[in-house]
Amino acid sequence: MKGVILAGGYGTRFLPVTKTIPKEMLPLVNKPAIAFIMEEFAAAGINEVLIISSRRKRSLEDYFDREVELEGVFSQEQKHDYLAQIAPERMQVYFTRQQKMMGTGHALMQAEAFVGSDPFVVAYPDDLHFGATPLAAQLVETFHITGKTVMAGLDNPPNLERYGVLSLADDNLHVTDIVEKPAPGTAPSRLASIGRYLYTPEIFGFLQEGWAKHLAESPESEYYHVYALKQLMSRGRVVQHTIEGERLDTGAPTGFLQAFLHVAAQDPELATVIREFAAGM
Known part of the structure; x- marks a missing residue:
């Protein structure tokens, strides 16, 4: 099993900081958001990960590289706890760049050579799971x-109309369609799609097919993966898993703050600061 992280976006909702710092590198206390995805992948037994980034995100590559100077300093000073904190990932991490922001379908096409014949988990780093x-x-x-x-x-989230909502077969397992941002009262279910998928390699043929149609009809617009997903759905090749645990959306400042507080609250000292701050409001 392999992993793919789509990290090419501009992060416009976090400007001006994302002018120079990738959104995926914004810290939740002392750890960048993307590190939580990597930990999730590692815990699932994934040991090869491709990060699809863009020209402005060199710091992502630097983060997953060795920091030789700090290693030397900490080794000399016998600061083994610091060494552990900057140790590189034990999995193999690869990078490729999306030369132009052409949507998620186009980004996924960049992963075909990396994936080969393996199934692969795709993560949008806005979605963190605990x-x-x-x-x-x-x-x-x-x-x-x-x-x-x-x-x-995601079962019965607030503001369901902001999501792509899944239409299910009678078995409540197979997905027959996805309706993007349905009007109130028209959603086919209460189950929303979030940014985590496990794809089989068969999706690439449909991505290429949809890309050809896209180039013929609207080549300047972004190309999304929904066409390929719907082709798989029509063939009975897509199922859903209703997630267990807590999902936090860091794609906007409000959700990012919630995730930050969630992580900070795990540290007793920081939890005390949060309580004192809240009491003084």
């Missing part, structure tokens, strides 16, 4: 049972 069983591991388990593409479903 729970006893890592979300990627939940999707992997469903794949081993079904052998099909797996979508992560």
Whole structure:
């Protein structure tokens, strides 16, 4: 099993900081957001990860590289706890760049050579998961049972109309359609799609097919993965897994703050600061 992280976006909702710092590198206390995805992947047994980034995100590559100067300083000073904190990932991490922001479908096409014949988990780094069983591991388990593409479903979220909502077959397992941002009262279910998928390699043929149609019809617009997903759905090749645990959306400042507080509250000293701040408001 391999992992792919889509990290090419501009992060405009966090300007001006994202003018120079990738959104994925914004820290939740002392750890960048993308590191939580990597930990989730590692806990699911994924040991090869491709990060699809863009020209402005060199710091992502630097973060997952060795920091030789600091290693030397900390080794000389016998600061082994610091050394552990800057140790590189034990998995193999690769990078490729999306030369132009052409949407998620185009980004996924960049992963075909890396994926080969393996199934792969795709993460959008805006979606962080906290729970006893890592979300990627939940999707992997469903794949081993079904052998099909797996979508992560969030049950009955607030503001359902902001999501792509899944339409399910009678077995409540197979996904037959996805409706983007349905009008109030028209959603086909209460199950929203979030940014975690497990794809089988068969998706690439449909991505290429959809890309050809896209170039013929609207080549200047972004190309999304929905066409390929719907082709798989029509063939009974997509199932859903309703996630267990807590999902936090860091794609906007409000959700990012919630995630920051969630992580900070795990540290007793920082939790005290939060309580004192809240009491003084």
